[in-house]
Amino acid sequence: MATIYEVSELAGVSLATVSRVMNDSGKVTAKTRKKVKAAMRELGYRPNSIARSLASSRTDSVGVLVPMFYGPFYGEILSGIETELRDAGKHVIITAGHSDKASEEAGIEFLLSRNCDALILHVDAVDDDYLKKLCRESVPIVVIGRHVAGFEDHCINLDNELGGYLATKSVLVLGHKKLAYISGPLWKHDAHDRLQGHKRALMEHGLEFNAQLLYEGNFREASGSRGLEELLRIGQPFSAVICANDEMAAGALGVARERGLEIPEDLSVIGFDNVFFTRYFRPKLSTIDYQISGMGQMAARAVLKIVYGDKDLEVQNMFQPTVVMRSSVTCKTGP
Amino acid sequence: MATIYEVSELAGVSLATVSRVMNDSGKVTAKTRKKVKAAMRELGYRPNSIARSLASSRTDSVGVLVPMFYGPFYGEILSGIETELRDAGKHVIITAGHSDKASEEAGIEFLLSRNCDALILHVDAVDDDYLKKLCRESVPIVVIGRHVAGFEDHCINLDNELGGYLATKSVLVLGHKKLAYISGPLWKHDAHDRLQGHKRALMEHGLEFNAQLLYEGNFREASGSRGLEELLRIGQPFSAVICANDEMAAGALGVARERGLEIPEDLSVIGFDNVFFTRYFRPKLSTIDYQISGMGQMAARAVLKIVYGDKDLEVQNMFQPTVVMRSSVTCKTGP
DNA sequence: AGCTAGAATGTAAACGCTTACATTTTTATT
DNA sequence: AATAAAAATGTAAGCGTTTACATTCTAGCT
Structure with a gap:
């Protein structure tokens, strides 16, 4: 060479x-x-980019940490990140964190050892102070899907509270009064915020939040199934169930089918995320939509702006969700 | 530092x-x-890994090129690759090739400029000679999902011909005699091989391949819809349709539903890939299964073996598909 | 004690670039 | 034409490692 x-x-x-x-x-x-x-x-x-990096102490590479690669979600995020950064001539080094503290920290360490110019992180387990310290002492970071106080311009986030609010509201306006809620793990920021939005909508309609009608799942399909089973078991009536993501909604739909409940006549169901495979659900799932790959793209832009001095790049830190009404929700009729 | x-x-x-x-x-x-x-x-x-690389002329990083990040497929492949390589202390640099020749070559160039020790490629558009030359002159490569003659130990492949054969066979043994086939783009190796397998099964049963009952799609859902519409339009009778992947099967299922065709009573449908979201199809889709992430893992192992001298690592170059019978296929009854 | 082979450690030259600073060339001004 | 200022180019010192080779120990002999 x-x-x-x-x-x-x-x-x-x-x-x-x-x-x-x-x-x-x-x-x-x-x-x-x-x-x-x-x-x-x-x-x-x-x-030789290696020699170049050594001399200039810039690697033109950005480390990315996501919980995992499979599933409907992170592929899109990664896609958004990679496209944007590649166009800017930057490299992407990707690793997985598995939503586990030790693993996330190891992943970050791994990326740091590769001298990335910046890190884009979708992390659940490490705490805010760790992230701030990291950014202060090691390398600029941008965080996706999480609010870190006093660090807003380094965060790309969905307004989860609003999403939870909208999902609930869109059911309430159809006359439902008794709502069940299947949430994600409440230690996760997004799960927590979505539930907050749910509560706000209830309050706005003068309804009390009933803790018995809350089931805390883990965002996976099976926990949606367990959730609906559990909620049905305790015998408190409800005419609609709000699920904090589409996968759990899929689980709930499955149980409803087994039990012979007609959706939406006997039970209205709404999900969250609008992942692509909801198109295969029958009935079609109503859900909350937002730009998944757009968030990845924005994270990449934030890096370009903060680290590579692309001053006049527009960065949208907060994404707004919208309601997608399909056929899994209907008006409350009868008592 | x-x-x-x-x-x-x-x-x-x-x-x-x-x-x-x-x-x-x-x-x-x-x-x-x-x-x-x-x-x-x-x-x-x-x-400092950069300095280390400069001095040793090894980067401990492997470049990976896949067509895209989203969808059910490549996430799993990447997952397999990343896990295996990370455990071995190697880094993964990932980029997308979009099944387009210029873009694939640009992606490879991009990875080369980063001095990767090896490349793992899932490419469709570049030709065999290009790949061989690349491996000879630049850097060791491992190819996923493609057979390159004389280069077998650098290829991790699914026996697509066998898959096509099994899919077809499993329908034939149920008494179907008139089969339609919705294929992927035939310039792609996997699509081509699956069709070959289909033909072999037909031949084995003494049936003639009918080119009018072949529709060449593009592996995407919409082309599955168009495919079944077209096949129905020409009026040649058939009692089963073999789809070269699950997404096209989804499209076909959609059209069947619109036309009021009962699946599987009026038409048997079988897919290929067993992607995770087939669980949401109704009726449940029969399909061809194989280890997607396992193929990624093997590609990573091949790199470890070839490039990093991990001599006694077992590498499985060819993967065998199996049939998964669910409820979208039934016996041929009546005429 | 003196010697030696082998083990442990040290020395210094790469690796291929970037960049502050020095030098030379060009252009503009008088 | 002489001079100054600006522009273009060159020089050489890093950047933080690895590694061939040189040197110094150590321990086992006689």
């Missing part, structure tokens, strides 16, 4: 000039530039 | 010794090793 030295020899200029041509930095005459470029082409020169 | 030099000073040894401790190379007394490790800990030393 040709080095910058060979290029400089062939072009009859110094190393520095070649470097300047490569980086579009400093002044170079058009004539010299042409000579150098010709030499590069002739030698099939490809700059 | 502390450097190796500061560690060596604090420990009262030379740079070389610190390096030896870090890499477990060469001989170091237990006592010295202890001193060095203590110094590392005290300084919170973290080796």
Whole structure:
């Protein structure tokens, strides 16, 4: 592989000039530039990014940590991140954190050891102070799907509270009075906020939140099934169930079918996330929609802005969810 | 950030010794090793992987190119790759190729410029010679989901021909005689091979392949819909349709429902891939299953073996598909 | 004690770039 | 044409490691 030295020899200029041509930095005459470029082409020169990084202490790479790769979610996030960063000539190093503290920290350590210029993190288990300290002492970070107080411009977030509110509200306006709620693990920020929104909507309609009609799941399908079973078991009546994500809604739908409950006649169901495979549900699931890959893209932009000095890039830190009404929800009729 | 030099000073040894401790190379007394490790800990030393790469011309990173991140497929592949490589202390740099020649080549170039030690590629558009040349002249590669002649130990592949054969066979043995086939784009290797398998099964049962009952889709849901519409339109009778993947099967199922065709009574449908969301289809889709993430894992192992000299690692180059019979297929009754 | 083989450690030259600073060339001004 | 200022180019010192080779220990012999 040709080095910058060979290029400089062939072009009859110094190393520095070649470097300047490569980086579009400093002044170079058009004539010299042409000579150098010709030499590069002739030698099939490809700059060694490792040497470049060592000398400049920038790696042009961004580390990304997501809980996992599979499922409907993180693929989209990653897609948004990669597209945006690649267009800017940055590399993406990706690793998984498994929503587990030790694993998340190990992942971050792993990325740091690779000298990433910045980190984009979707982490659940590590705490806010750890993140702030990390950003202060090691490397700039951008956090997706989480609010870290006093750190707002480094956070790309969905208004989960609003989402929970809208989901609930859209059921309440149809006359439902008794609502059950299947939440995600409440130590997770998004799960917690969605439930808060639910409570706010209830309050607004003069209804009391009934803790017996809350089931705390784990965002996975099976916990949605267990949730509805449990809620039915305790015998408190309800005409609609709000699920904090679509996968749990899928579980609930499955149990409803087994029990012979007609959806939406006997029970209205609403999900959250609008993941792509909800199109296969029957009846079609009403849910809360937002731009998943858009959030990834924004995280990438935030990095471009904060770290690589792309000052006039627009970054949207907060995303607004909207309601998608399909056929799993209907008016409350009868008593 | 502390450097190796500061560690060596604090420990009262030379740079070389610190390096030896870090890499477990060469001989170091237990006592010295202890001193060095203590110094590392005290300084919170973290080796600079960039400098290390420059000096050793190994980056301990593997470039991965997949067509895209979203969808049910590549997330699993990536998951398999990342887990295996991370355990081996290697980094993963990921980029997307969009099944487009220019984009795939750009992606590969991109990874090469990052000095990856090896590449794992899931590419459709570039040709075999390009891949062989790449491996010969630039960097070792492992190819997923594709057969490159004379290059078998660098390929991790599914026996697509067998899959197509099994899918078809499993319908034929139930008495179906008129089969339609919705294929992927036939320039893609997997699509082509699956169709070959289909033909072999037909032949084995003494049936002639009828080109009018073939529709060439693009592996996406909408083309499955169009495919079944088209097949119905031409008026040739058939009692079962084999789809070259589950997404197209989903499209076909949708059209069948619209047309009031009962599945499987009026039409048997079988898919391919067994992606996770087929569980939501009604009726449940019969399909062809294989280890998606296992293929990613094997690709990673192949790299470990070929590039990093992990000699006694077992690599399975060919994966065997199996039939999963669910309720979208039934016996052929009547004429 | 003196010698030696082998083990442990040290020395210093890469690796391929960037960049502050020094030098030379060009252009503008008088 | 002489001079100053600005522009272009060159020089050389890093960046933090690895590693071939050189040197210094250590222990086992005689």
